[in-house]
Amino acid sequence: MAKQKADDPEIKPFKGPAGGWGSIRSVAEILPRERVSPEAVRELARQNKPEGFACVSCAWAKPADHHPAEFCEEGAKATAWELTTLRTTPDFFAEHTLTELRSWRDYDLEQHGRLTHPMRYDAATDKYVAVSWEEAFVEIGAELRQLDPRSVVFYSSGRTSLEASYMYGLMARMFGNQNLPDSSNMCHESTSVGLKAAIGVPVGTTRLEDFEKCDAILFFGQNVGSNAPRMLHDLRSARKRGVEIITFNPLKERGLERFTDPQNPIEMATLKETAISTQYHQVKTGGDIAAMMGIAKFLVEWHDAAVASGAPPVLDLDFIKAHTHGFGDFVHAVNQVGWDEIEHESGLAKADLEAAARIYAKAKAVLAIYGMGLTQHVKGVENVRMLVNLLLLRGNVGKAGAGPTPVRGHSNVQGQRTVGITEKTELVPVDKLEEQYGFTAPREKGLDTIESCRGVIDGSVKAFVALGGNFLRAVPETAAMEAAWPGLRVSVQIATKLNRNHLFPGAVTYLLPCLGRIEEDVQATGPQVVSVEDSTSCIHGSRGKAKPASPNLLSEPAIVAGIARQILPPNPRVDWDGWVADYARIRDAIEETYPEVFKDYNARLFTPGGFWKGNKAAERIWQTPSKKAEFLTPTGLSATGFADADGRFRLMTIRSNDQFNTTIYGYHDRFRGVKGTRDVLFMHADDIARAGLAGGQIIALESDASDGKVRRREGLIVTPYDIPQGCLGAYYPECNVLMPVEHHAEESHVPAAKSVPVRIAA
Missing domain, CATH: 2.40.40.20 (Barwin-like endoglucanases)
Structure with missing residues (x-):
């Protein structure tokens, strides 16, 4: 396939709603472009449903009481992208050098289709050439065994299943390191750190049912129309019953303005729209702490006035006294900050913040939904903690219809952390793993994403194994990272499609194609299923049925096992072959490691709506040093980490x-x-x-x-x-x-x- 050209640029305002006929046309356009077979189109009916497959894109919750079509425009694109009949074969690589392919756009690389054969980079020709799986595993193993384990990075993408993630993390630790960066490092690690310090858990406390019990929603820094469109159904239902939705976002995003439900014939026929946000405040990027501080300031002032006059209190004093720590210091900081500073840093008028505060003050149960507009700042952790402060003032954690609701990106990015994909020892039951598998686990902190980038640039990282993803394209400092990547001794990329990371080889480089989640995965004991965790901590089974893109593909667990057998000494307690033959055995092992979270794992795998792993903060059990939820005062009102200046x-x-x-x-x-x-x-x-x-x-x-x-x-x-x-x-x-x-x-x-x-x- 020749490299495609972009259309002539056209920029003009879009006047329609999110959803509606625009979504229908977009899905109708991509299916023939990907040459998706009729069988693959039928797979859409199984998407995000019990006994079906979990969408390979976003991690939004999958309801038990599902819609006829439980997929959105973005999810349909992801499915078409995976089930395309286009192929990137060894013949393609014989025609193109990597130097030439580096001039292609990201779109053209992936659009060429699914990878079909394991490939090894040949420096003499600057091309990939086909190899056998056994050749690949043997050389990868031989190369990695020669390196200091601490110089090897094991990265994983957020779409990797719980089963493959558990095996991958175990393999890395048995090899001798915890260099396990993942997608969470790039997006919601600020949530994991911020919520853990404030309420004792690293994830949100709410579930899908809380949308039916809230009477107000605060929405910060998340573009629902593009990044989690299925949530629009929940927001629409909330609006239909009168829930106020107060949005803080620098850009006017259409999904947060208005929505036409593509599954509602009346709305589609009449072009009827549901207004989503009842207030929309265009906060400056990095100005959310200031905006939330303004709301808190109104609440504290109104509360003091109410108490002085004998009126009912505005703050939930009973909750604050029984369940929180640090309230006095936080209120002192609120009283000290001035309105001029709040308005300047937030970019919002005092009157607008007052309007938002009035809705919050009268609401009995409030969800606080947010995305990377809060987390991806120098003070991103303080953004998250400030959001918790706002919730704690009125007891909006640990009750129905209320709590922090981070919207995770990739489909299993939260689940990976649950089963051990982390660089932090304290987040993994290493003692249990040692007992279970008879090895000495590393205790030193491993490399996260930023530290891995530093290591690639300074040369201390010698090998990089990627279980999915497009690391080199996703991380900062693109030019320096691309220049440094060829200095790696080993680069192993496990993927479904060609991407830009694959075009920057190390001395020894392999491109290993894997099955997609939607494809049938047949092993020695028959067809297998995998599982993922959604944004609301519910765990779902996923059953692929589509015909694989190539008979030469291996599953992610099989590839992990193939590498593990080569880099690790034999261990009678780890039956890599048995795990690959029957994924239920992997789940049994996960349950043994994490018995509280995964009790009766295999039996509950296809519970409609998923089974909830539990959340102590949702029960108002605070796993913090003080055993209470913490008010944590921000160090300033700007989250940017740099000062404003002329021309900046x-x-x-x-x-x-x-x-x-x-x-x-x-x-x-x-x-x-x-x-x-x-x-x-x-x-x-x-x-x-x-x-x-x-x-x-x-x-x-x-x-x-x-x-x-x-x-x-x-x-x-x-x-x-x-x-x-x-x-x-x-x-x-x-x-x-x-x-x-x-x-x-x-x-x-x-x-x-x-x-x-x-x-x-x-």
Whole structure:
């Protein structure tokens, strides 16, 4: 297939709702483009349903009482992308060098189709050549055994199943390290750190049923229409029963404005829309702490006035006294901050924050939904803790219809952490693993994503094994990372499709194709099933039935086992072959390691709606040092980690509704009215005028980091947009080149992609 060309760029406002006929047309367009078979189209009917398969894109909850079509536009694209009949065979690699392929766009690489054979990089020809699985495993094992285990990184993508993740983490620890970075390091590690410190658990406390019991929703920094569209059904139902939805987001995102349900014939026939947000506040990127502090300030002032006058209290004093610690210090900080500072840092007027506070003050049960608009800042952990502070003021944790609700991205990114994919010893029952498998587990902290990037750049990381994903494209510091990657001794990439990471080989490089989750996985004991955990801590079975893309594919568990057998000495307590033959045995092993979470794992695997792993904070049991929920006072009102200056902008990287993470499905960001290009810079009209620019002008951005290094992104089209002044928006991952490795969240090390200091280049 020849490299495809982008359409001529077209940028004009989109006036329709999220969902509706636009979603129908988008799905109808991608199915023939991927040459999806009628059998594969029928697979959509099984998506996210009991006894069906779990969507390979987002991790939103799968209801027990499901819709006729329990998939969204983005989920349908993900399914079509996996079940495409297009193929990337050894013949393709014989025709193209890696040097040539590096000139292709991300879209063209993946669009070429599913990988069909294990491949080894041949430096003499600069091409991949086909090899046998046995050859691959033997050489990978021989190479890794020669290295210091601490110099090897085992990365995993968030779509990897619980079964494969457990095996992968065990393999790494038995090999001698905990270098287990994953997708969570790139997005919601700020949640894991922030919530753990504040309420004693690293995940949200709510479930799908809480949408039916809340009477208000606070929504921060998450684009539901593009990143978790199935949630729109829950938001629509909440609005239909009068729930107030107060949104804080720098951009006006269509899914948070209005929605037409594609499964409602009346709405589709009449073009009827449901307004989602009852208030929409365009907070400056990095200004959420200030906005939440403003709401808290109103609550404290109203409470003091109510108490003085003998009126009912505004704050939940009984809850605060019985269940929290640090309230006095937090209230002191609230009283000290001034409104001028709050308005400046948030970009919002005092009256707007008062309107939001009034809704919150009268609500009895409030969900606080958020995404990477809170987590991906230098002060991302403080963002999360401030959100908890706001909830604690009125007892909105540990009761029906209330609590923090982080929206996780990839379909099993939360579940991976549950079964041991983490660089942190304290998050894994290492004593139990040692007892179970008879080895000495490493205790030293492993490398996270940022530390792995440092290691690749400085040469201390010698080998990188990737169980899925597109690490090199997803991380910051693109140019330096691409320049350093060939210095690796070993690069092993396990994938379903070709992506940019695969085009930067180390000395010894393998590209290993795996089965997709939707495909039938037949092992020695018959067809197998896997499992995933959704954003609400519910665990679901997933049964693939589609015909595999190639008879040469192995499953993720089989590939992990193939590598493990080569890099580890024989161990009678770990039957890698037996696990691959019967995945139920892997689940038995997981249950033995985590008996409280996975009790009766195999028996409960296909429980409609999933089985809940439990959450102590939801029971108001606080696993913190104080044994109470913690009010944690922020150190300042800005989450950016840098000061404003003349000519400096806050760049937030964003995703199109035609992509999922680094996978680009096409060049039509329908909701933002952008077609045929991703080289767009969204900018306030007044900022354009002040900079002496014009809409449609082509400019470059340069990083304004303090390290003095030049980081530049050329060819961006200046596009007037409704965005707060001083803020810019541009697409991820194309603008990751502007983000230094060291521009990350404190404590969690999440890349601070939502507020990058940049300047318009001269």
